[in-house]
Amino acid sequence: MTTEPTSYLAQDVKPEGLQIEMTEEAQDSKDVKDFVDPTADYSGAVSKTDPREIALVRKIDFRVMPTLWCMYFMNYLDRNAVANAVLNGIKTDLGLKGTQYNTCISILFVGYIIAQVPSNMFISSANIRPAIYMGGWMAVWAVNSACTALVHNYKGLLLVRFFLGFTEAPFYPGALYLLSRFYTRKELALRISILYSGNIFATAFSGLIAAATFATLDGAHGIQGWRWLFIIEGVVTFTIALISVFLLPNSPMETRWLTPEERQMVVDRINRDTVGMETKTGVWSGLLQAVRDPRLYLFVFMQNMHLSSTSFSNFFPTVLSALGQSSIITLVLTAPPYIVAGVITWMVGISSGKFNERTWHITATMGVATVGFIISCTTLNHGARYFATFLFASGTYAVNSLVIGWIAATLGQTAEKKAVSLAIVNTFANLSYVYTSYLYPASNGPYYKIGMASSAAFSAAMILSAWALRFWLVSTNKKMGWQNGLRYAY
Numbered sequence: 001m002t003t004e005p006t007s008y009l010a011q012d013v014k015p016e017g018l019q020i021e022m023t024e025e026a027q028d029s030k031d032v033k034d035f036v037d038p039t040a041d042y043s044g045a046v047s048k049t050d051p052r053e054i055a056l057v058r059k060i061d062f063r064v065m066p067t068l069w070c071m072y073f074m075n076y077l078d079r080n081a082v083a084n085a086v087l088n089g090i091k092t093d094l095g096l097k098g099t100q101y102n103t104c105i106s107i108l109f110v111g112y113i114i115a116q117v118p119s120n121m122f123i124s125s126a127n128i129r130p131a132i133y134m135g136g137w138m139a140v141w142a143v144n145s146a147c148t149a150l151v152h153n154y155k156g157l158l159l160v161r162f163f164l165g166f167t168e169a170p171f172y173p174g175a176l177y178l179l180s181r182f183y184t185r186k187e188l189a190l191r192i193s194i195l196y197s198g199n200i201f202a203t204a205f206s207g208l209i210a211a212a213t214f215a216t217l218d219g220a221h222g223i224q225g226w227r228w229l230f231i232i233e234g235v236v237t238f239t240i241a242l243i244s245v246f247l248l249p250n251s252p253m254e255t256r257w258l259t260p261e262e263r264q265m266v267v268d269r270i271n272r273d274t275v276g277m278e279t280k281t282g283v284w285s286g287l288l289q290a291v292r293d294p295r296l297y298l299f300v301f302m303q304n305m306h307l308s309s310t311s312f313s314n315f316f317p318t319v320l321s322a323l324g325q326s327s328i329i330t331l332v333l334t335a336p337p338y339i340v341a342g343v344i345t346w347m348v349g350i351s352s353g354k355f356n357e358r359t360w361h362i363t364a365t366m367g368v369a370t371v372g373f374i375i376s377c378t379t380l381n382h383g384a385r386y387f388a389t390f391l392f393a394s395g396t397y398a399v400n401s402l403v404i405g406w407i408a409a410t411l412g413q414t415a416e417k418k419a420v421s422l423a424i425v426n427t428f429a430n431l432s433y434v435y436t437s438y439l440y441p442a443s444n445g446p447y448y449k450i451g452m453a454s455s456a457a458f459s460a461a462m463i464l465s466a467w468a469l470r471f472w473l474v475s476t477n478k479k480m481g482w483q484n485g486l487r488y489a490y
Contacts, residue, residue, distance in 0.1 A: 072198030111165030120423035146234025193349025204338030286416020311436030369395025
C-alpha cells in the first residue's frame, strides 16, 4: 500500500525555523500583512533547525555537489586546454597568424551564447529529465573537444571551437537552475561557490596537467604533446558524462533517489523561501516574465562587468610568460593564484550565506581585484606582478556565486522565469569574452597594460552596479512590505 507524500509545511510539527504564530498586535496592524518569523533575518529567510531538513540537505549535497563539481572541472579543463597548448606550439603547428588565435578564443562564446537561453527553456519544461539532458550534452562536448587533436589549420580549429561552445552551453546555466530548485537563498551562495570552484581549480591545475603531458608524451607515436592533451581530457570527460546520468537529480518530485516525503519537503521549503511566488507557467510565459522584469537588465550589466574582469584567464599562461621563466615553469606558476582563489571563493560563499548579504561582499572582493589590476598596470617588478595575480584572481572569482544566487533569489517567482533569467544573464555576460579577447594582443605584451587597465575599470563598474541594485531592492521592499513573511535580500 502506498501513501501520498505529506506537505512538509502543512504538518502539525513544523521545523522550529519555520514556525509562524500570529500575535494580537500583528493581527490588528494595518501596516503589516504577514507576521514575520522572529528568528528570520532582514529578508525573512530562516536557518535550518529541523533534523529532517538538515539530513535532506546533506543527502542532496553528497549526491549532487561532487557530480556537478567534476562536470564543471572538466568543462573548464577542456575549454582552457587551448591556452596551454600555445606553450607547446599549437600556433606554429597550425600556422596561426596575427589575431587568428584570438578569434579562435572568442568564437567559442558565439556558439555558447546562441544555445544557452533555448537550452534552459528546454530543461525547465516538464518533459525533460535534467540528468539525462546534461549528461548527454557533456558526452557530446567531450567528443568535440577530443576532435581538436585532429585539426591541422586555422579553419579546423575555428570550427571545433565554435561547436565546443555550442555543446558546452547547456551545462552551466542548467547546473545553476538545478541548484536553485533544491536549495534556499541562504544555502545557494555556498553551493554555487563550490560549483564555481570547479572552474577555478580546473584553471589552476590545467597548467600542471598540461606540463606533465607535454613533458612525458610530446612526440610519442609521432603526435605532438598538445594533441595528446586534448585526447586525454576528452576521454576523461566522456567517462564522467556517463556516470553523471545516474547521479544527478531531475525535478524535485521526479528524483528517484529521494523518498516521496523528501521530494515534498524539497518543494515546500523552496516555495516557502521564494519572494512573490507564482503558479507554474509554460516556458514561453517564463521568457516573457523574465524580459519584462527591468531588474534583469541590471543583472546582465553586473555579470557582464564581472566576466569582463575575468578575461585574463584565457591568456594567463601568456601573461605570466612576462616573468621570464621557461614554458614548463610558467605553467606551474599558473596554479597557486587559482588555488588561493578557490579557497577564497568558498570562504566568501560561506560568509555570504551566513549573513544573507551580497553588496558588501562584492564591494570588498572586487575592490581587492581592482588593486591587483592597478599593480599590474603600474609596475614591471616580477614579484609585485605575480603577487597581483593572487589579488585579482581571488577577487574576481569570489563574487560569481553571489551574483548568480542573487539572480535566482530575485527573479525566481516561477521556475520557468528563474531558468530563463539565469540563462539570459549568463548569455549576455559571456558576450564579454567575444570582445575582451582582443584586449590582450601580442603587440601589447609582455605586460598587457590595456587588458589590465580595462579589467580594473570593469571591476569598479561591477561594484557600482551592485550598489545600484541594493538601493533598488531596498526601495522595492519599502513599497511592497512583507510578502508571506519575505522580502528581497541584498
